[in-house]
Amino acid sequence: xxxxHLALVSILLAAGVARAQDYLSCQLAPGWTQSxxxxxxxxxxxxxxxxxxxxxxxxxxxAGMKSLNCKSGDNTLTIDVSEMNDADAAYGIFATNRDPRxxxxxxxxxxxxxxxxxxxxxxxxxxxxxxxxxxxxLIHTAELQALVDKMxxxxxxxxxxxxxxxxxxQEDLTSSNLVPESVLGLKQLKRGYVAKxxxxxxxxxxxxxxxxxxxxxxxxxxxxxxxxxxxVGDEAxxxxxxxxxxxxxxxxxxYLGGYANLPTAQEAATxxxxxxxxxx
Amino acid sequence: MKSNTSRxxxxxxxxxLPVVGAGSSLGLLNLSAQTPAGNAASAGSAAxxxxxxxxxxxxxxxxxxxxxxGCMITSDPSVVTRAADLGITYFDTARGYQHGNNERMxxxxxxxxxxxxxxxxxxxxxxxxxxxxxxDTSLSELKxxxxxxxxxxxKSSPADIHDDMIEALQxxxxxxxxxxxxxxxxxxxxxxxxxxxxxxxxxxVLSKFNFSSDTxxxxxxxxxxxxxxxxxAMKVMAGGARSNQKLTQPGALLAALKWVxxxxxxxxxxxxxxxxxxxxxxxxxxxxxxxxxxxxxLAAHLEQIQPLYCRLCGKCDGxxxxxxxxxxxLRFLTYADGYGQFALGRERYxxxxxxxxxxxxxxxxxxxxxxxHGVHVSKQMARAQELFA
Numbered sequence: 001x002x003x004x005h006l007a008l009v010s011i012l013l014a015a016g017v018a019r020a021q022d023y024l025s026c027q028l029a030p031g032w033t034q035s036x037x038x039x040x041x042x043x044x045x046x047x048x049x050x051x052x053x054x055x056x057x058x059x060x061x062x063a064g065m066k067s068l069n070c071k072s073g074d075n076t077l078t079i080d081v082s083e084m085n086d087a088d089a090a091y092g093i094f095a096t097n098r099d100p101r102x103x104x105x106x107x108x109x110x111x112x113x114x115x116x117x118x119x120x121x122x123x124x125x126x127x128x129x130x131x132x133x134x135x136x137x138l139i140h141t142a143e144l145q146a147l148v149d150k151m152x153x154x155x156x157x158x159x160x161x162x163x164x165x166x167x168x169x170q171e172d173l174t175s176s177n178l179v180p181e182s183v184l185g186l187k188q189l190k191r192g193y194v195a196k197x198x199x200x201x202x203x204x205x206x207x208x209x210x211x212x213x214x215x216x217x218x219x220x221x222x223x224x225x226x227x228x229x230x231x232v233g234d235e236a237x238x239x240x241x242x243x244x245x246x247x248x249x250x251x252x253x254x255y256l257g258g259y260a261n262l263p264t265a266q267e268a269a270t271x272x273x274x275x276x277x278x279x280x
Numbered sequence: 281m282k283s284n285t286s287r288x289x290x291x292x293x294x295x296x297l298p299v300v301g302a303g304s305s306l307g308l309l310n311l312s313a314q315t316p317a318g319n320a321a322s323a324g325s326a327a328x329x330x331x332x333x334x335x336x337x338x339x340x341x342x343x344x345x346x347x348x349x350g351c352m353i354t355s356d357p358s359v360v361t362r363a364a365d366l367g368i369t370y371f372d373t374a375r376g377y378q379h380g381n382n383e384r385m386x387x388x389x390x391x392x393x394x395x396x397x398x399x400x401x402x403x404x405x406x407x408x409x410x411x412x413x414x415x416d417t418s419l420s421e422l423k424x425x426x427x428x429x430x431x432x433x434x435k436s437s438p439a440d441i442h443d444d445m446i447e448a449l450q451x452x453x454x455x456x457x458x459x460x461x462x463x464x465x466x467x468x469x470x471x472x473x474x475x476x477x478x479x480x481x482x483x484x485v486l487s488k489f490n491f492s493s494d495t496x497x498x499x500x501x502x503x504x505x506x507x508x509x510x511x512x513a514m515k516v517m518a519g520g521a522r523s524n525q526k527l528t529q530p531g532a533l534l535a536a537l538k539w540v541x542x543x544x545x546x547x548x549x550x551x552x553x554x555x556x557x558x559x560x561x562x563x564x565x566x567x568x569x570x571x572x573x574x575x576x577x578l579a580a581h582l583e584q585i586q587p588l589y590c591r592l593c594g595k596c597d598g599x600x601x602x603x604x605x606x607x608x609x610l611r612f613l614t615y616a617d618g619y620g621q622f623a624l625g626r627e628r629y630x631x632x633x634x635x636x637x638x639x640x641x642x643x644x645x646x647x648x649x650x651x652x653h654g655v656h657v658s659k660q661m662a663r664a665q666e667l668f669a
Binding site for chain 2: 040042044045047048050051052053055056059096097098099100136179180181182183184185186187194243244
């Protein structure tokens with residue numbers, strides 16, 4: 001029975017590898033040829049490739065990476081495909097690494113194409129492509145756009161950003177993302193979504209149950225001297241904090257949400273009412 | 281020459297390392313923590329004086345807190361700001377972290393405190409022009425005219441460091457864009473660090489170093505410190521904060537940090553921190569010496585992981601009677617057992633020479649491979665053969 005299971009797992013995983021080879025090919029970029037074997041990395045040897053930057057992958061839930069180098073004359077093209085634990089994590093690392101000054105393009109769940117680089121997330125895959133050209137001023141945007149379109153077409157998986165990001169009010173929104181650990185720099189808010197605004201930031205965290213959410217809220221409230229009740233969601237408090245300024249945190253069912261870094265606690269509470277209304 | 285065995289015995293015996301190392305000046309200052317208004321509970325240290333320990337970063341003369349801050353995975357700038365408010369003086373980032381977004385966050389978070397701290401960044405560029413261009417971008421994103429230390433990022437061998445990269449470092453110093461220069465390294469330190477010392481152009485080395493490190497690395501670090509090079513330690517929790525080798529015992533993470541901060545050759549450390557509580561906890565590492573209880577915690581962790589934990593030191597190479605590449609096989613097993621990547625482990629295993637794939641440890645009466653770190657090699661090899669072959 002165990003042998004059967006192992007065989008089944010091997011077949012399924014081999015199928016995954018075959019799919020990876022389908023989209024991880026220099027042939028998808030006309031004029032480029034593969035210059036060396038595909039490199040594979042896991043969490044224990046990603047440092048060999050990404051140095052200290054490896055930790056940025058691991059914290060999001062990193063399963064593995066395949067890296068391919070292509071060559072065209074003196075130019076090299078590196079394609080890194082990271083497999084994350086789930087699609088939210090893939091979107092999260094994309095959103096963290098993207099250039100927040102540029103818009104997100106509709107490539108998979110989201111992507112960006114620049115003159116010498118491109119990135120996108122689709123399903124549980126996060127793709128990064130970099131051109132190292134002899135002439136660093138050469139523009140490769142069109143070439144990279146064509147390549148990511150082909151890759152995104154071949155990669156299976158979700159094509160929409162995490163649902164929770166749409167719950168944030170869109171007015172004056174500058175960026176939003178999945179924070180894998182310590183939302184707002186608070187250990188109690190383990191993993192959640194953060195939206196940055198021209199002024200202040202909002203967050204949404206999903207807890208296991210309304211009870212565990214209530215316990216976290218209670219623990220957070222105890223951190224802030226002078227915290228007072230706020231009328232948001234099922235229960236809430238507002239406070240003034242040194243590093244987070246005007247803050248309001250509420251619970252709505254299993255969700256914790258709120259605003260921080262607003263001039264006053266009352267403003268944070270006012271904005272939180274709008275956010276709570278958008279959470280289903 | 282110290283051996284790994286004596287190193288483990290040293291930990292087990294609970295001996296206390298000397299707090300003050302030769303060539304370093306270390307002082308303990310009592311500073312009152314700034315109590316974050318409305319955040320009293322998070323500042324557990326606020327009611328009592330916060331002790332910060334300072335060391336001198338080699339010949340740079342820079343005074344740094346023995347606990348610095350690795351900013352790489354910090355998402356909320358308030359944690360960086362609070363670290364500076366608490367008195368931490370060493371902050372580390374890199375051009376490549378979060379594709380440049382991390383430098384921007386750190387620059388904004390430090391704000392007016394920039395000139396009061398030692399700020400380091402790194403370049404992963406592989407040529408002079410690229411490196412200098414990256415430095416200009418770093419300065420712009422960090423909102424500063426200079427960085428205190430500029431590293432070549434992630435080098436493993438002298439062969440990785442070409443003359444034009446050294447020229448870039450020297451030019452950056454001449455132009456006042458970097459006060460001091462160095463190299464960051466995750467592997468190959470036993471060869472790289474002595475070369476750095478001999479070369480004489482590097483002020484600082486940023487190296488992976490912790491209680492589970494190989495003795496060869498410790499000797500290289502000791503030699504660098506003795507030669508006046510500033511030593512900054514990273515990966516100080518031995519992967520114990522977030523990997524599958526987690527330090528699970530209460531107090532073990534703090535003990536791991538204290539082990540490094542109390543090491544006489546290490547000036548400062550850069551543990552990654554993502555939240556206020558973690559920051560407050562790590563700051564406690566500066567409050568006192570490594571205790572007997574700390575030693576016991578670390579020794580227990582080493583005992584727990586050493587039968588399974590291959591450090592990839594390569595010392596088993598060539599010692600297998602059947603000629604098996606032992607370190608490689610153990611790495612493939614880690615893919616499956618440690619990270620759930622069975623397919624990758626099997627793929628790599630089957631890529632070995634056919635005679636190695638066909639070999640069975642059960643054919644030998646006795647295993648000739650003796651791991652200096654206590655890994656149960658034959659047992660692990662047999663498991664890999666059962667799983668993959």
